[in-house]
Amino acid sequence: xxxxxxxxxxxxxxxxxxxxxxxxxxxxxxxxxxxxxxxxxxxxxxxxxxxxxxxxxxxxxxxxxxxxxxxxxxxxxxxxxxxxxxxxxxxxxxxxxxxxxxxxxxxxxxxxxxxxxxxxxxxxxxxxxxxxxxxxxxxxxxxxxxxxxxxxxxxxxxxxxxxxxxxxxxxxxxxxxxxxxxxxxxxxxxxxxxxxxxxxxxxxxxxxxxxxxxxxxxxxxxxxxxxxxxxxxxxxxxxxxxxxxxxxxxxxxxxxxxxxxxxxxxxxxxxxxxxxxxxxxxxxxxxxxxxxxxxxxxxxxxxxxxxxxxxxxxxxxxxxxxxxxxxxxxxxxxxxxxxxxxxxxxxxxxxxxxxxxxxxxxxxxxxxxxxxxxxxxxxxxxxxxxxxxxxxxxx
DNA sequence: TCTGGGGTCCTAGGACCC
DNA sequence: TCTGGGGTCCTAGGACCC
Numbered sequence: 001x002x003x004x005x006x007x008x009x010x011x012x013x014x015x016x017x018x019x020x021x022x023x024x025x026x027x028x029x030x031x032x033x034x035x036x037x038x039x040x041x042x043x044x045x046x047x048x049x050x051x052x053x054x055x056x057x058x059x060x061x062x063x064x065x066x067x068x069x070x071x072x073x074x075x076x077x078x079x080x081x082x083x084x085x086x087x088x089x090x091x092x093x094x095x096x097x098x099x100x101x102x103x104x105x106x107x108x109x110x111x112x113x114x115x116x117x118x119x120x121x122x123x124x125x126x127x128x129x130x131x132x133x134x135x136x137x138x139x140x141x142x143x144x145x146x147x148x149x150x151x152x153x154x155x156x157x158x159x160x161x162x163x164x165x166x167x168x169x170x171x172x173x174x175x176x177x178x179x180x181x182x183x184x185x186x187x188x189x190x191x192x193x194x195x196x197x198x199x200x201x202x203x204x205x206x207x208x209x210x211x212x213x214x215x216x217x218x219x220x221x222x223x224x225x226x227x228x229x230x231x232x233x234x235x236x237x238x239x240x241x242x243x244x245x246x247x248x249x250x251x252x253x254x255x256x257x258x259x260x261x262x263x264x265x266x267x268x269x270x271x272x273x274x275x276x277x278x279x280x281x282x283x284x285x286x287x288x289x290x291x292x293x294x295x296x297x298x299x300x301x302x303x304x305x306x307x308x309x310x311x312x313x314x315x316x317x318x319x320x321x322x323x324x325x326x327x328x329x330x331x332x333x334x335x336x337x338x339x340x341x342x343x344x345x346x347x348x349x350x351x352x353x354x355x356x357x358x359x360x361x362x363x364x365x366x367x368x369x370x371x372x373x374x375x376x377x378x379x380x381x382x383x384x385x386x387x388x389x390x391x392x393x394x395x
Numbered sequence: 396t397c398t399g400g401g402g403t404c405c406t407a408g409g410a411c412c413c
Numbered sequence: 414t415c416t417g418g419g420g421t422c423c424t425a426g427g428a429c430c431c
Contacts, residue, residue, distance in 0.1 A: 308424095
């Protein structure tokens with residue numbers, strides 16, 4: 001008898017950045033250290049803490065100075081993205097030996113459809129083999145969750161860390177998933193969890209109780225509620241789409257300044273540099289974008305995004321720069337800011353463009369856009385923008 | 396606990412079109 | 414004078430994740 005229950009693995013590399021750092025520098029092995037921070041600024045945070053550092057109460061997103069206050073002898077290692085990318089590649093290539101249906105959840109986690117592989121070998125044995133193999137070949141520890149949906153596999157891999165293997169069958173949901181605190185649920189973050197707590201929903205099991213539905217609907221839409229419920233009860237997706245994150249939907253660059261700045265020229269210079277690196281990536285990955293924008297964060301941590309959508313998708317640097325300069329001039333209020341960013345949205349592969357964007361040179365493009373802008377400006381000058389309030393007043 | 400950097404997805408309102 | 418309805422695109426912000 002054959003059923004159609006899938007066997008999904010979620011493989012999570014434990015303390016990945018820290019693991020990579022310890023591979024490169026074996027001195028770090030078994031020591032309390034963190035990846036992150038910065039030597040030039042006091043504004044750095046912990047990106048990843050080694051398990052020894054975690055035992056001391058140091059965790060990611062923690063301010064580096066606070067971490068040092070807890071443990072002054074803490075070793076800090078700078079972030080080295082190319083190193084992580086290298087081991088990430090090795091990791092995904094290793095997994096490919098077992099299945100070709102892989103979703104790269106992030107740099108250090110994979111969802112894998114192991115249904116076929118499980119026909120000839122027990123899933124637990126496959127998991128053990130993968131875990132031991134990654135350790136032996138690359139010194140990369142991982143935790144593996146095995147379940148029938150992506151969500152349950154993800155929750156399962158989280159249950160035992162580091163080096164855990166957890167099977168979460170549908171019939172185990174009540175015993176293994178329901179007792180977990182609601183804040184441990186994937187998708188429930190630091191904003192939603194206090195609200196749920198306040199409603200008396202403390203565990204994942206609580207969330208499924210009929211009596212809490214009405215209450216839950218006061219803080220979330222019916223749709224969100226149903227989606228969470230389906231996830232918990234094993235009714236959510238078991239389909240792994242390897243292409244899902246293959247093409248980025250946006251590309252961005254941002255930086256927290258070493259000190260707050262309020263000089264437009266100096267800020268614009270940084271924006272230009274950020275745009276250059278962002279644009280480099282766009283070109284390197286053979287992408288084009290249609291929307292370009294900037295991000296500004298003030299000293300109160302208030303963040304604004306301002307963007308413009310161009311007439312066509314493009315990878316033309318000057319088109320982006322033009323837009324970004326205008327946006328900045330129109331939106332910067334001379335208040336000191338702590339962060340600037342640049343982003344490109346509506347990103348697609350250049351070769352997937354329906355219209356050949358090469359038909360228009362930059363000059364032609366800007367000329368066209370200039371004329372459109374002029375038209376709009378004329379109309380606006382002639383008929384000033386009226387809000388609905390304005391209309392009511394005059395009527 | 397004075398809060399990085401790179402993303403995805405969702406929502407909501409307004410403009411505009413038919 | 415009082416107010417359609419659906420669809421799509423754009424902008425902005427927010428929540429969340431690693």
